[in-house]
Amino acid sequence: MIESIIINGLTSGGVYALLAIGFSLIFGVARIINLAHTAFYMLAAYLIFTFASFLGLNPLLSVILSVIAVTIIGVFSYKLVINPVREHETAILIVTIALAIIIQEVMLMAFGGHPRVVPSLVSGYTEILGAKVAYKQLLAFGIALIILLCTWALLLKTKLGIAVRSTAQDREVANLMGINVARTGMITMGMAVALAAIAGALVAPLRVLEPGMWMHPLVMVLAIVVLGGLGSIKGSFVGAFILGFAETLVVFLVPMGAFLKGAVALTIMLIVILIRPEGLFGVAFEEER
C-alpha cells in the first residue's frame, strides 16, 4: 500500500506543482491573485481535445498549439481585463473569477456537459515497487518535473529571471534600475498561463474533461500557495506535494471519506497557517529574494 501511496502522491503533486508555481509567479511579480488560473488549465485541455479529436491534428502538435493559444489568450486577458484594475485587489478577485466563469460557460455552451476524453500518446502500465502506474502518468510526471526544472533555471539563471525576481522583490526599485515593470508583469502572466496550459495538457489524457474541472484544482492551488507561503516558488513546490500526498493518504486510509480528500487537504493548510501564518517558506522566500 505504501508504494501505491508514494506513486499516486507524486503524480498528483506534480500536476499541482505546475499549477501552483504559475499561480505563485504572477502573485509574486504583480501581486495578482488570479482566480482564473485553473480556468486556463481547463481551456488548454479543451483546446487539445478540439485540435486532436475534432480537427484530427497530431496530438503533439495539438498540445503545442493549445499552449501557445492559451498563453496568448492569457496575456490578452491580463492586458485588457486584469491590468486596468491591478491596483485594486478586490477588483482583481472579482474580475478573475468572472473570467473563469465566462470560460467555463463558453466551454459548457461549446461542448456541453459531456465528459470528453483526449487520446493519450502512450497506453499501458508498468509496475513500480509493486504499484501499477500507467505510462501516461509517468510521462506526465516526467514532463512536469522537466518543466519545473526549466522554470527554476529560467528564474535563477537568465536575465529575464532576474527581472522577474527583482520586480517581485520591489517594483519601484526594479523600475528605477531600468526594468520595464509593466512588460515584466505581462511576460510573467504569459509564463504563468503557459504553466497552467502545460498542466492542462498533461492532465488532459489522464482525466476526463468537463466544464467544472477547474474548480477543485483552484481550491487546491489556493491551499498550496498559502501553505507554502504566498509568492514562494519553493513553497508552492513543496506545498503541492504535501497536499498531493494528503489527498492520496485520505483515499487509502479513510476510503469512506474519499470525497473529503479536498477538505482534508484544506484542513492541513489551516493547521499550518495557525501555527505559522506566513506559510512554510514565507520567511525563507524573503531571504531567498
Place this chain on the structure above:
Amino acid sequence: MKRVMKGAIILLLACLVGVATSCGPAAAAKEIKIGVIGPMAYVQGEHHWYGALLAAEEINAQGGILVGDEWYQVTLVKVDSNEMVSVPDAASAMERAITVDKVDFLVGGFRTEAVFAMQDVAMDYAKIFLGCGASTPELCTRVADDYDRYKYWFRVTPMNSTYLGSVDFMLLGMVAEKIRAELGIEVPKVAILAEKAVWADPIVAGAKQLLPAIGMEVVGEWRPSPTATDVTAELSAIEAAGAHMIFTSFSGPVGVPYAAQWGELEIPAASVGINVEAQKEGFWDATGGKGNYEMTMNTYARVNITDETIPFIDRFIARVGEFPTYSAGTYEALYILKAAIERAGTLDSDAVVAELENTDRIGTAGRTVFTSDHDVTWGPGYVVGLGVQWQDGEMKCVWPPPGGEWEGVDYEGAVDYILPPWMVEAWGP
C-alpha cells in the same frame, strides 16, 4: 345598381367575418404544454428531451391527445434545470416553467437533491410531475406520507434505488458465481465504490449488510465525488485490498475516468453495478476502449423486453442518432400521460392523477403499473431492469441471464457475462 353593389360588399364582408369567427377557434389547434425539465447541457437532460420529442411527434402525427371530444396537440417546452451545478437553479427553473411558460404537465428531473426541490415547487402549484431520472425512494414515500400534497408526483423511471439495489445484488451474485466457478474463489472479496450522493446511500448500506450473508466479503467502501476526474488512487487502494469485484454506483461523470483507468491499469477485479456513463453509446469512445468488460445496470439494450423495445430503440436512433439512456423514459411518460388524460377526459390535475393511478401500460422497458405511493412497480412481469456488459465495443445484455435462469425471464439476444481476461490471469488457477 350602386345600392346593390354596396349591399353585395356588405354581405361579402359579413360572410368573411362570420367565417373567420366561426372557423377561428376550430382551426387553431388546442395545445397541451408539457415541460421537459432536466440538465439540458448533459446527456441525461438531452435524453429527457429526445425521449419526449419522439413521443410528442408520434402523438401529434396521430392527431394529438383526445380530451373529451376535442383533440389537443402536444407542445413541448424545454426547461434547463442546471441541476448538475445548482439545486436552487432547478427549483427556479421549475417555478419559471409553471408560472411563465404556463406548462400543464412536467416530465424529467435527474439529480435526487434537485428533484426534491423541483417536486416541492410542482406540488405547490398542483402540477403533475412525472419523474424520469431520480431513484431515491423518499420521493415516493412523500406521496404515502402526505398524499394530498404529493399525489401529483409519479416516478416513471428508473426503479427506486431499493430495487436498483436488488438488481445490483443479483448482478453481483451472478458474477460471484462466475468467479467461484471459473477461478475457484469461494468467498469473493468486494470493494464498494459509490459516488457520494443521496441515491447511492441505501445501496451502499444494503451491500454492507447483505453481501456477507450471501457469501461475499466486503473489503472496503470508497466514496469519491460524482464529478471526480481521477480515481487512480481509489483503484490502487482497491487493488491493494485484494478485491475480486468492484461494486459501482455512479450516476455522474466519474464513471468515465473510473472505467478508463480500471481498464488501463487492468485492476484485477470485475466491475459490476451501476455506471450511468456506461449506459451511453459514446462510452466506448470516451474510455478509448478501456471500458471493455465494464458491466452496468441499464434500462435499454437490444433485447426484446417487450415487442416495443427494439422498434423504439431503432426509432430513437433514427431520430436523434444516439442510443437511448434511461432518462429517455420521458417517451413512456408522455404516452402514460396521454392515456390518463384521454381516460379522464379532462386536463384537471386531480382527475388525471386518478387515471394515472390506474395506469397499466406495456411499454418500451416493461409493463408500467404504479404502486400506491406512485412508484414504478418492480418485478418479473413488470419493469425489471437489465444488466449489460461492454464486450468488444458492443453493449450486450447479460442479465437476466440467457435461458430464463432468473424467474423464467428470458430475453432474446441476451448473452453470457465474461470475466475480464486480466482478472482471470491474475486470479486464475
